[in-house]
Amino acid sequence: MTFQPNPIDWTPPDGLGYSTARPVQLAGIGRLLVGIAVLFLLGGPALGWYVSNQIQLDKERERLFSEDGVDATATIVRVWRESNKEGTHMVSYRFLVDGREIIGNSKMYRNVWAGLHIGDAMPIRYLPSQPEVNRPAQRRPGPPSDWAPWAIPLLFIWLPFFFWFMIRRQARLLAEGRPALATITKIRRAKHTIVYYEFPLLDGQVIKGRSPVNRRNMPQPGEEACVLYMPENPRRNALYPFELVKLQR
Numbered sequence: 001m002t003f004q005p006n007p008i009d010w011t012p013p014d015g016l017g018y019s020t021a022r023p024v025q026l027a028g029i030g031r032l033l034v035g036i037a038v039l040f041l042l043g044g045p046a047l048g049w050y051v052s053n054q055i056q057l058d059k060e061r062e063r064l065f066s067e068d069g070v071d072a073t074a075t076i077v078r079v080w081r082e083s084n085k086e087g088t089h090m091v092s093y094r095f096l097v098d099g100r101e102i103i104g105n106s107k108m109y110r111n112v113w114a115g116l117h118i119g120d121a122m123p124i125r126y127l128p129s130q131p132e133v134n135r136p137a138q139r140r141p142g143p144p145s146d147w148a149p150w151a152i153p154l155l156f157i158w159l160p161f162f163f164w165f166m167i168r169r170q171a172r173l174l175a176e177g178r179p180a181l182a183t184i185t186k187i188r189r190a191k192h193t194i195v196y197y198e199f200p201l202l203d204g205q206v207i208k209g210r211s212p213v214n215r216r217n218m219p220q221p222g223e224e225a226c227v228l229y230m231p232e233n234p235r236r237n238a239l240y241p242f243e244l245v246k247l248q249r
Helices: 028-068 148-176
Strands: 024-026 070-081 089-097 100-107 121-127 130-136 178-189 193-200 206-212 224-230 233-239 245-247
Touching: 024 028, 024 148, 028 121, 028 130, 028 148, 089 121, 089 130, 100 121, 100 130, 148 224, 148 233, 148 245, 193 224, 193 233, 206 224, 206 233
Parallel strands: none
Antiparallel strands: 024 245, 070 089, 070 121, 089 100, 121 130, 178 193, 178 224, 193 206, 224 233
């Protein structure tokens, strides 16, 4: 396909003819991503604090079991796996304390859980001052390590930085990019719809590019569209308009 520089009669969309940096603001999806980023930045530390608090409570409970716990024998009433992603191995049992029936539930390691059956006797420990606090005497999953809560904010923080990178990239391209008339060459539909296109630079050199697009506004092969590219690096380009940022009006 042979291209000529942008036709003299081609006019870029409104607002793209500025010779200086264009004023840019967040679009609807961009504002949504900023809101999600704020939630992640606040929620990561909060969740880390909650998990840390639960770990300390579990450790304190284990200390009480070790120092004050009473041994007893319970009867297994249910053996099952949770419907969560991990398929947690669970057991339910009952035992008597001063003529009162107590029901307990607990996670179990798979190798121990596989040998449990309804009606079997199972050794347990409980707190005499609060029999509802009990656990199997067999080895079972304990609380996470102390470092686990600190890993949670790290897992949450990468997404806000990724959002910031995407928004910043589009904002700079919209503010400083040079408009050009592109021709759509191909559409690839997968998890995301990708539009392939070609456009000429001022010196006539042809650059190929691609951009993800919203299927509601998807152009077709052979159609013309506006593209913005960085003059110092034309490989950085994208179809206009953008989803995350827009021109200030």
